[in-house]
Amino acid sequence: MNIKQALQSSTENLESHNIPSATLDAEVLLLEVLNENKLNLKNTKENDEEILSPTLQNDNKKLNRSWLYTHDYYKLSAKEKELFNNFINQRIKNKPVAYIINRKEFFGYDFFVNENVLIPRPETELIVEEVLKIINNKKDLKNKFNLIDVGTGSGCIVISILNELQKNKKRKTLNQSVAIDISSKAIEVAKINATKYNIEKNIKFINEDLKKEINQKSFLDSNNFIITANLPYISNSNYKNLSSNVKDYEPELALVSGKDGLDDIKNLLSSISNIKLKLNQKIYLLLEADPHQIIDIKKRTKEYFKDAKIKIINDFSEKERIIIVEIKQ
Ligand SMILES: C[S@@+](CC[C@H](N)C(=O)[O-])C[C@H]1O[C@@H](n2cnc3c(N)ncnc32)[C@H](O)[C@@H]1O
Numbered sequence: 001m002n003i004k005q006a007l008q009s010s011t012e013n014l015e016s017h018n019i020p021s022a023t024l025d026a027e028v029l030l031l032e033v034l035n036e037n038k039l040n041l042k043n044t045k046e047n048d049e050e051i052l053s054p055t056l057q058n059d060n061k062k063l064n065r066s067w068l069y070t071h072d073y074y075k076l077s078a079k080e081k082e083l084f085n086n087f088i089n090q091r092i093k094n095k096p097v098a099y100i101i102n103r104k105e106f107f108g109y110d111f112f113v114n115e116n117v118l119i120p121r122p123e124t125e126l127i128v129e130e131v132l133k134i135i136n137n138k139k140d141l142k143n144k145f146n147l148i149d150v151g152t153g154s155g156c157i158v159i160s161i162l163n164e165l166q167k168n169k170k171r172k173t174l175n176q177s178v179a180i181d182i183s184s185k186a187i188e189v190a191k192i193n194a195t196k197y198n199i200e201k202n203i204k205f206i207n208e209d210l211k212k213e214i215n216q217k218s219f220l221d222s223n224n225f226i227i228t229a230n231l232p233y234i235s236n237s238n239y240k241n242l243s244s245n246v247k248d249y250e251p252e253l254a255l256v257s258g259k260d261g262l263d264d265i266k267n268l269l270s271s272i273s274n275i276k277l278k279l280n281q282k283i284y285l286l287l288e289a290d291p292h293q294i295i296d297i298k299k300r301t302k303e304y305f306k307d308a309k310i311k312i313i314n315d316f317s318e319k320e321r322i323i324i325v326e327i328k329q
Contacts, residue, residue, distance in 0.1 A: 004072035116185035144175035145224035152179035155190030214271035235261035
């Protein structure tokens, strides 16, 4: 079976099981198989080296989707065929591609993911983008600040921020980074990702409920804080209506937050409001929420922090998605 036949039959198979984006999924899964076995491929005599050599000469370079179509006559080895079929069978059962290949790209970085963490979503990248803007624009943050990522999951937010600061030679603006999650298994995944990017020593991982962890003690050692929080925000009733690829695979703990979906966000606002800030202390809080919850959250935020500046950021479909709150004494 060559690439063309493999893509054709698997796409038909996925479509017959009503899997959306069947073609794309088949391509991504096949690429994963081929990239995994790239070194073996290179040495396989039965394949024409000329077919593979232009891309495979550089072992760090991954094959991409266009490669599949320029090399669609490449014959899959028995091992590749077996692995590809295995992937397709998992996808037929609605398992998200990211969990099958244990990877998801976020802010241009590759994150290890498994069923203990939420698959990072593109809209969450806005939090990273806004944090970087704050760091670049706010004079008071030119000095050291602390970063606290609440509900870190795969660690995608805090790790992307640290990676970007490193890239732009701005790591010195950072005092300490903390990643909190109530799930010990999520913390394990976040640590794997931090190690992958060689920044595990720069992040303090805390496996704790935010209600216990966000307290006066954590706000003693710095003037400026950035708190990022993509907490669960789906209501109990909406959870029941989620599609099976989300409900059957992604952790409920990462998705659901009480009757109105706001339990965790309310707990975070309330915990922060109990902190007695010093005169020169400032907190930038960045929250992700469902567009329908924004008015409610804004109202509650005003109740807790009456002088806070609030800014809303729209997502890619122009829906209100991120709330930025600037909190002073
Ligand atoms: C929506 S996921 C977000 C994960 C990651 N930040 C992201 O953006 O992909 C929410 C995360 O919050 C964690 N979480 C839920 N309730 C929590 C709580 N009370 N305290 C701390 N973390 C909590 C979950 O375990 C989950 O990893």
